[in-house]
Amino acid sequence: MRFEADSISVNRGLRRVVQDVSFSLGEGDVLTVTGANGAGKSTLLRALCGLLPLAEGKLRLTSIGEGEDDPLIFREHLHYLGPQNAMKAALSVRENLSFWRDFSGGTVGLTIEEALSAVELPHVADLPFSYLSTGMKRRVAICRLLVSRKPVWIVDEPTSGLDSHSSELFSALCRAHCADGGILIAATHLPLGLGKAQTLEMKTLYTFIEGDEFFDAEEDA
Amino acid sequence: MALLVREIRVALRAGSGALMGVLFFLAVVTVFPFAIGPDLNQLGRIGPAILWIGALLASLLGLDRLFATEREDGALDALVMQPHPLMAAILVKCLAHWLVSGLPLILATPLFGIMLNVSPLGIIAVMATLAAGTPAITFIGAAAAAVASALPRGGLLIAVLTLPLVIPVLIFGITATNGALYDPDPFTEPFLILLALTLFAGVLGPLAASFMLRHSAE
Numbered sequence: 001m002r003f004e005a006d007s008i009s010v011n012r013g014l015r016r017v018v019q020d021v022s023f024s025l026g027e028g029d030v031l032t033v034t035g036a037n038g039a040g041k042s043t044l045l046r047a048l049c050g051l052l053p054l055a056e057g058k059l060r061l062t063s064i065g066e067g068e069d070d071p072l073i074f075r076e077h078l079h080y081l082g083p084q085n086a087m088k089a090a091l092s093v094r095e096n097l098s099f100w101r102d103f104s105g106g107t108v109g110l111t112i113e114e115a116l117s118a119v120e121l122p123h124v125a126d127l128p129f130s131y132l133s134t135g136m137k138r139r140v141a142i143c144r145l146l147v148s149r150k151p152v153w154i155v156d157e158p159t160s161g162l163d164s165h166s167s168e169l170f171s172a173l174c175r176a177h178c179a180d181g182g183i184l185i186a187a188t189h190l191p192l193g194l195g196k197a198q199t200l201e202m203k204t205l206y207t208f209i210e211g212d213e214f215f216d217a218e219e220d221a
Numbered sequence: 222m223a224l225l226v227r228e229i230r231v232a233l234r235a236g237s238g239a240l241m242g243v244l245f246f247l248a249v250v251t252v253f254p255f256a257i258g259p260d261l262n263q264l265g266r267i268g269p270a271i272l273w274i275g276a277l278l279a280s281l282l283g284l285d286r287l288f289a290t291e292r293e294d295g296a297l298d299a300l301v302m303q304p305h306p307l308m309a310a311i312l313v314k315c316l317a318h319w320l321v322s323g324l325p326l327i328l329a330t331p332l333f334g335i336m337l338n339v340s341p342l343g344i345i346a347v348m349a350t351l352a353a354g355t356p357a358i359t360f361i362g363a364a365a366a367a368v369a370s371a372l373p374r375g376g377l378l379i380a381v382l383t384l385p386l387v388i389p390v391l392i393f394g395i396t397a398t399n400g401a402l403y404d405p406d407p408f409t410e411p412f413l414i415l416l417a418l419t420l421f422a423g424v425l426g427p428l429a430a431s432f433m434l435r436h437s438a439e
Contacts, residue, residue, distance in 0.1 A: 051298055075302040084295025090234040091227070102223035105304040144299075 001062060002026050003152055003183050008057030010040070010047040016055070016205055017043045023200060027151075027181040030174070032188060035202030041187035042083070044202065045156050048185065049080045061152075076105055079148075081155040085141035089130035093121075093140050096129055101147040108148065115146040119169060134161040142170060145177075152183045159190060224310055228317030242279045242322045243329050249275035250333045261338045268339035269398040272347045275333070276326045277391060280355050281380050283322045284362040287314060288370035288434065297370075301434060311367075311427040311434075315359050323355040346401035346408075350415060354394040357419040360426030361386045367430035371437045390418050 003025045010018040017040040025031055033041045046052045048059065061077060087096045097112045109115070116122050119139040124132060132140065138161045145153055153174070159167040167190070174184050253271045254264055291297040300310055327348055334344035365382035369375025393415040400408035 046298075049298070049302060051301065076304040078302060080298055080302055082295045082298050084293075086294060086296040086299045088227070088231050088294065088296070090231050095227070095230065099223050099227040100299070103227075103303055103305075104299075 001151055001181075001183070002060075003185075004060040004062065005048070006058045006060065008047065008059065009055045010043055010052055011055045012043055012052075018047065018202070019205055020057070021200065022057075023198065025183045025185070025198070027183065028178045029183055030178060030197040031185045031200055032197045033185065033200045033202060034188070036204060039202035039204045041202050042156050045080070045154050045185065045187055046082075049078055049154055050075055051080075077150055078152045078154055079104075079145045079150045081141060081145060081153070081158055083156055083160070085137050086144065087129045087137065087141060090128065092126050092128055093132070094125040096140070097143055097147050100144045104144075104148040104150075110146045112143070112147060115143040116140075118146060118173060119143055119166070135163060135166060138162055139166055139169075142173065146173070151181070152185070153177060154185045156187050157189075158186060159188065224313045225317050228314055229321055232317065232321040240325075242282050243325050245282055246275045246279040246326055246329060247333065249278060250336060254337070265338040265340065265343075268334065268337035269343050269347050269402070270395050271337055272330060272333060272339070273351070273391060273394055273398070276330070276351050276355060277358060277387065279326055280323055280358045281362060281383060283318065284359070284366045284379050284383070285369065285376035287318060287363060287366040288430075289366070289375060292370050297434065307431040307434065308427045311363060311430045312423070315356075315363050315423075315427065318363075319356050319359045323359060326355065327351045340402070343398065343402050346398045349401075350394040350397045350412065353397075353412065353415045353419060354390045357390045357415075357422040357426075358383070358387050360419070360422040361390075362426075364426045364429035364433065367433035367437075370434070390415065390422075393418065 005021055005023050007020045007022050008018065009016060009020060021044060023031055033044060035041050043052065047054055050059075086100075087093075091099075093116070094112055097115065101109075101112070110118065112125060113122065116125055119142055121136060121139055124136065124140070129137065129140065138159075142158065145155075159170055162170065174186075178184055250271060253275075257264060257267070288297065291300060301307055303310070330348050330351060331344050334347060339347070362379060362383045365379045365386075366375070368382060369378045372378065393411045396406070397408055397411040397415055400406040400411055
């Protein structure tokens, strides 16, 4: 399986945020997306997930192939870990994870106990999610990627709120995912300690998209 | 199915969303007699309409949390990205919402009906029409909730967007209730139209909501 982007561009409102990004990732490959705050890392990742429309270019997931025009077609094969944890505060950790396992599709991954042990939180399964500390919440959110298996992980600042030991744990999980033939795309400020990563550096753009009739008309008047 | 269980759990756990609706319903129903005066016959005559308006307003209450919470904790992205059609997920969310906030209103109707001197037949008619009509309010409200979920204070907007669209539901709900109570008026026809409205909203509401959520996924 290969995950490829063919000179994709993404707009946010009237601003071009991502311009002509291309990459080609095979099984076991890692792409780290770096750049200053506001350079468009999150925008790029959301566009890769199909949550934002592409202004130009194409995404391809070969060996899945179908429906290149509808980016959401890939969603069955993607795990997206955004800046938020996507867990309900009122439910217990186990209830949260079992919901995502049942709802996410994908092939069966680790059991909830195994996943929690993998992030060294085996004792929290029956606590309400709201009782956990920020870093523990993040580690539980990472478990969502483990309980159902999908080949492509797209993670946005995965280690925010984690101490150095937990970051190390997450790196190990990522290495295991890649060794298993998975693909990882990560936006991060900190090095994840992953061997042969491709790096994509984002630069802040100050271009407005062309043919902006609204503003042109405004200036004429 | 997993979503249905989760939604109901969240609703029951996070502190009585259902009870809030019923309390609001009670407040509306209690205030009306003070405004109208102590004429029991008049109260009995307009009682079904009061019950309907109370239930309508009460069922708008919890709608603002339907998608806003999902957006706040980031679950919305993950919901959109699942292999299931988003529309089906929204339909399930609506169903869960109705079970925890619409159904208690209907179950509370007999008690509130007695407070308004509505006849037993009238109470049964109101319960039947509410059971047929309130799902439509939830479905239409879901579309409004999807629009408002991107805004910080969307609650009022939901009411403003939803109320004009649910007027047909209100009209046919009350027409059917009166049809059951007073002889020359028909019951079956408006009741069937009410059911049709609910089915129609059941398709259109989630469709509109899924469209909104997809395109507001900023």
